[in-house]
Amino acid sequence: MSVEIYDLRGLNCPLPVLRTTKRLAGMASGAILVVETTDPLASLDIPAFCRDKGHQLVSVEATDSGHRFTIVKG
Known part of the structure; x- marks a missing residue:
């Protein structure tokens, strides 16, 4: 499976x-x-979105300018 950024x-x-x-x-x-x-609020919003919609949040990484989220679609 390919990964989209x-x-x-x-x-x-x-x-x-x-x-x-x-x-x-x-x-x-x-x-x-x-x-x-x-967006600093994404660190709260994206995990909550994944929980609510049944997607798997594989990782959350801090970057120099924000965050990187790896999501597997549920």
């Missing part, structure tokens, strides 16, 4: 979650999406 750096809440929702909707179950953000 989705660059959402520079966007503020709620756009990272809204765009992640839309991107995952077009992906097959089990697909992997890596989301990169600079």
